[in-house]
Amino acid sequence: MEISSKSMEDAIRFIFFSFLLIPANTQLESNQKGYISAVISTKGLDFVKDLLIEKAVSSIIPLQLSDIEKSAKIPVVGKVRMGLSDIVIYSVDFPFSSVATGDSSIVLVASGATANLNMKWKYSYKTWIVTISDQGTATVEVLGMVVWLKAAVINEEGTLKLFLLDYECHVKDISINVDGGASWLYQGIIDAFRGKIMSEVEDAIIKKIKEGMIKLDSLLQSLPKQLQVNSVVALNVTFMDDPLLTNSSVELEINGLFNGADEISVSNYYSKRARNFLSCNGLAKMVEISLHEKVFQSAASVYFHADHMHWTLNKIPESLTNTAGWRYIIPQLYEQYPNDDMKLHVTVTSPPVIRIADHDVDTTIYADLTFEVLDSSEVVSIACISLVISTSCSAEIHRNNLTGSIKLTNFTSSLAWSNIGNLNMHLLQAAMSTVLENFFMPDLNLHLRNGFPLPLPHGFTLQNAEIVQLDSKVMVRSDLSYTVDMISRPGINLLATA
Numbered sequence: 001m002e003i004s005s006k007s008m009e010d011a012i013r014f015i016f017f018s019f020l021l022i023p024a025n026t027q028l029e030s031n032q033k034g035y036i037s038a039v040i041s042t043k044g045l046d047f048v049k050d051l052l053i054e055k056a057v058s059s060i061i062p063l064q065l066s067d068i069e070k071s072a073k074i075p076v077v078g079k080v081r082m083g084l085s086d087i088v089i090y091s092v093d094f095p096f097s098s099v100a101t102g103d104s105s106i107v108l109v110a111s112g113a114t115a116n117l118n119m120k121w122k123y124s125y126k127t128w129i130v131t132i133s134d135q136g137t138a139t140v141e142v143l144g145m146v147v148w149l150k151a152a153v154i155n156e157e158g159t160l161k162l163f164l165l166d167y168e169c170h171v172k173d174i175s176i177n178v179d180g181g182a183s184w185l186y187q188g189i190i191d192a193f194r195g196k197i198m199s200e201v202e203d204a205i206i207k208k209i210k211e212g213m214i215k216l217d218s219l220l221q222s223l224p225k226q227l228q229v230n231s232v233v234a235l236n237v238t239f240m241d242d243p244l245l246t247n248s249s250v251e252l253e254i255n256g257l258f259n260g261a262d263e264i265s266v267s268n269y270y271s272k273r274a275r276n277f278l279s280c281n282g283l284a285k286m287v288e289i290s291l292h293e294k295v296f297q298s299a300a301s302v303y304f305h306a307d308h309m310h311w312t313l314n315k316i317p318e319s320l321t322n323t324a325g326w327r328y329i330i331p332q333l334y335e336q337y338p339n340d341d342m343k344l345h346v347t348v349t350s351p352p353v354i355r356i357a358d359h360d361v362d363t364t365i366y367a368d369l370t371f372e373v374l375d376s377s378e379v380v381s382i383a384c385i386s387l388v389i390s391t392s393c394s395a396e397i398h399r400n401n402l403t404g405s406i407k408l409t410n411f412t413s414s415l416a417w418s419n420i421g422n423l424n425m426h427l428l429q430a431a432m433s434t435v436l437e438n439f440f441m442p443d444l445n446l447h448l449r450n451g452f453p454l455p456l457p458h459g460f461t462l463q464n465a466e467i468v469q470l471d472s473k474v475m476v477r478s479d480l481s482y483t484v485d486m487i488s489r490p491g492i493n494l495l496a497t498a
Contacts, residue, residue: 034240034241034253034254034255034256035253035255035256035291035292036253036254036289036290036455037251037252037253037290038251038252038253038289038290038455039249039251039287040249040286040287041248041249041286041287042248043284043285043286044285044286044287044480045099045101045249047286049097050097052108053094056212059212060092060205061089061091061092062088062089062090063089064087064088065089065201065204066087066200067084067086067087068084068193068196068197068200069084070082070192070193070196072191072192074125077125078125080123080188081123082122083123085120085122086118086119087117087118087197087200088117088118088119089115089117089201089204090116090117090118091115092114092115093113093115094147095112095113096110096111097110101245101246105150105152105165106151107148108148108149108150108151109147109148110146110148111145111147112144112145113142113144113146113147114143114145115142115145116140116141116142117140118137118138118140119137119138120135120136120137121135121136121178122134122136123135123188137179137180138176138177138178138179138189139177139179140175140176140197142198142201143172143173143175144171144172144173145169145172145205146168146169146170147168148167148168148169149164149166149167150164150166150167151164151213155241158238158240159221159223159225160239161217161221162220164209164210164213167206167209167210168206169205169206169209170202171202173198174198174201176189176190176197223237224237226238227455229258229452232260232302232303232306232308233260233299233303233306233452234258234259235257235258235452235453235455236255236258236259237254237256237455238254239253240254240255241253254455256292256294257295258299258302259302260306284477285464285479286478286479287477287478287479287480288476288478289476289478290474291476293354293356293473296361297353297354300351300354304350304351304352309347309348310345310347310348311346311443312344312345313343313443314439314443315439316344316438316439320344322342323337323338323373324339326342326431328427329424329428329431330371330383330420330424330427332420332421333420336382337373337375337382340374340375342371342373342374343374344369344435344439345369345372346367346368346370347367347368348366350366352365352366355472356470356472356474358469359469361395362391362392362393363390363393364390364391365388365391366386366387366389367386367387368384368387368416369385369387369435371385380419382420383415383417383418383419383420384417384418385414385416385428385432386413386414387413387432387436388411389408389410389411389440390408390410390411391406391407392406392407393405393406395467395474396467397465397476398449398451399461399462400454400456400460400461401450401453401454402451402452402454402476403449403451404448404449405448405449406441406444406445406448408437408440408441413425413429454476459483460482461481461482462476462478462479462480463478463479464478465477465478466478
């Protein structure tokens with residue numbers, strides 16, 4: 001299977017997010033803390049390790065080695081000039097691999113590897129009278145290859161910088177099968193080229209590792225610090241503080257707060273918090289993503305200040321869009337504006353208050369419901385009811401998006417103002433309950449069902465995700481799947497907006 005260079009880049013980006021993240025003394029000290037945390041468990045580390053090896057092999061095969069020439073003294077024949085050309089590694093298999101986290105580095109070991117090579121051989125030597133030459137093909141099997149590397153990533157002003165600390169490639173042995181040639185040729189090639197072929201394979205693998213690390217370092221430093229969700233909001237995905245390594249997991253944090261379209265951060269609306277690392281002990285899933293309630297509060301604040309929290313209620317029955325339908329609840333409305341069409345307009349008056357409790361997300365919405373009458377083609381605002389709406393939200397996962405639904409739990413209403421005299425609030429309370437339950441909540445759910453993307457790269461999809469609401473956080477625990485086709489599309493960005 002042919003893997004595009006773009007696919008390889010995107011795969012590597014996520015892989016190094018996942019486990020090449022280590023604390024270092026030179027890291028930027030930040031007073032800000034991240035509000036989205038991710039823990040990669042042992043299961044997750046093994047997943048990305050296997051994917052790294054698979055994609056690394058796919059990216060280097062076929063691998064062309066340098067031509068080799070050498071003169072050797074062959075018994076009976078004498079001095080022979082031999083050469084190997086078109087040496088190509090066409091397959092590599094790593095049956096055993098492991099990844100280990102330490103205090104300051106990640107070590108990746110792939111062992112027991114085999115590789116297969118094709119090549120052409122030729123030789124020539126002189127006798128008393130003529131020059132004798134021949135040529136043919138040969139195959140080589142590399143046995144017991146071990147590839148080992150140690151790497152580190154540090155945080156420089158919110159971006160990542162990669163360091164390859166150490167590396168090694170060692171070939172234990174090779175087996176050569178020569179097609180054709182004189183009887184002495186096989187042993188001659190073994191004697192002349194065995195060590196050189198082994199070192200060429202080792203050097204070629206090491207060269208590809210170095211090239212990959214240089215390219216990856218450039219990619220990491222080019223990662224965006226902001227994920228545009230839509231024309232209104234963007235998610236700040238700047239890396240914060242030192243990633244944390246344990247012997248079973250890696251944890252990292254991003255800022256995680258939403259910014260407005262003018263790129264002014266709303267993080268100043270909230271007090272900074274002490275860092276509270278997640279526990280990955282016994283985590284059965286590959287990854288756990290934790291979103292602090294301030295993430296949702298920042299989104300609500302951005303939408304509110306961008307003036308996107310007001311709308312006219314649609315899809316309400318005709319009986320409520322004409323003053324005749326309100327004549328027993330608001331008699332003076334019908335008396336002054338008989339059989340006039342009307343609208344109900346909702347305006348949220350302050351950013352919703354979002355609190356994540358154990359197993360629930362409580363939201364308080366402060367809003368005004370304005371009655372508007374269409375009188376002789378003129379829109380007349382006739383009364384306004386102030387509402388304090390208490391709701392319960394449930395978080396859901398749709399592909400890679402965190403979505404949700406909301407339901408009414410309670411509300412209070414009071415008369416803000418009226419141009420038609422006092423209103424019977426007892427009668428209105430029952431009417432407001434119907435309006436909120438049947439029309440306001442469905443409108444909100446239409447907006448909430450799209451949600452926003454979790455910070456995952458293209459090609460990676462959450463699988464069998466579980467959601468837990470606990471201690472001011474929404475935690476998404478999930479396995480991952482990887483699909484090349486999802487990241488082969490043109491014009492993609494790093495982070496998915498499924």
